[in-house]
Amino acid sequence: MKFFVDTADVADIRSLAEAGLVDGVTTNPSLIAKxxxxxxxxxxxxxxxxxxxxxxxxxxxEYEQMLAEGRHLRxxxxxxxxxxxxxxxxxxxxxxxxxxxxxxxVTLCFSAAQALxxxxxxxTFISPFVGRLDDIATDGMQLIADxxxxxxxxxxIKTEVLVASIRHPIHLVEAAKLGAGVAxxxxxxxxxxxxxxxxxxxxxxxxADWRKTGQSIL
Ligand code: G3P
Numbered sequence: 001m002k003f004f005v006d007t008a009d010v011a012d013i014r015s016l017a018e019a020g021l022v023d024g025v026t027t028n029p030s031l032i033a034k035x036x037x038x039x040x041x042x043x044x045x046x047x048x049x050x051x052x053x054x055x056x057x058x059x060x061x062e063y064e065q066m067l068a069e070g071r072h073l074r075x076x077x078x079x080x081x082x083x084x085x086x087x088x089x090x091x092x093x094x095x096x097x098x099x100x101x102x103x104x105x106v107t108l109c110f111s112a113a114q115a116l117x118x119x120x121x122x123x124t125f126i127s128p129f130v131g132r133l134d135d136i137a138t139d140g141m142q143l144i145a146d147x148x149x150x151x152x153x154x155x156x157i158k159t160e161v162l163v164a165s166i167r168h169p170i171h172l173v174e175a176a177k178l179g180a181g182v183a184x185x186x187x188x189x190x191x192x193x194x195x196x197x198x199x200x201x202x203x204x205x206x207x208a209d210w211r212k213t214g215q216s217i218l
Pocket of ligand 1: 027129132166
């Protein structure tokens with residue numbers, strides 16, 4: 001499974017990338033706003049330190065303007081994936097940009113029907129938001145199960161399921177068990193994945209026993 005980091009915080013991306021935990025990055029207008037930086041500048045910096053796709057989202061809602069923004073974002077770096085909303089204009093922009101060889105991430109997906117439309121528009125990635133569905137007492141992981149199952153029924157569909165709005169480690173484990181290709185995770189959730197009390201306790205015990213030997217490896 002590929003891990004994308006869901007943030008526009010360059011320091012966080014850099015430290016996680018150094019640990020080999022970054023296959024890509026996803027941003028959105030809220031995360032760019034949170035970074036307090038100019039979009040083109042921060043996207044360029046993220047693209048330079050990220051091995052894989054970096055999603056940068058358009059903010060227009062009409063086709064012509066959305067396409068112009070998408071083409072502009074694509075010029076920032078070769079690993080930019082243009083992010084478009086799951087609207088009619090968004091799908092039309094998706095078809096045009098993918099036709100030009102640009103990676104496109106169709107975002108704000110909340111139903112299997114929407115995901116099928118995005119695949120028909122040639123999307124590179126579909127981003128279903130599991131946490132926001134859970135927020136309204138709807139089972140977000142059931143949507144992932146449905147989309148993965150539907151996409152598997154049609155081998156010509158190359159769209160990857162990019163699980164988004166992940167709030168905790170169980171979302172990731174369930175997405176992996178369902179066979180989703182990508183998950184985008186806030187840095188804090190990636191760090192939660194690392195944690196296990198038995199790992200900490202086991203390490204403490206090893207180190208306590210080692211200290212008793214008075215030895216040092218170096
Ligand atoms: O990539 C989408 C994600 O940033 C939204 O997450 O936690 O705001 O629902 P959240």
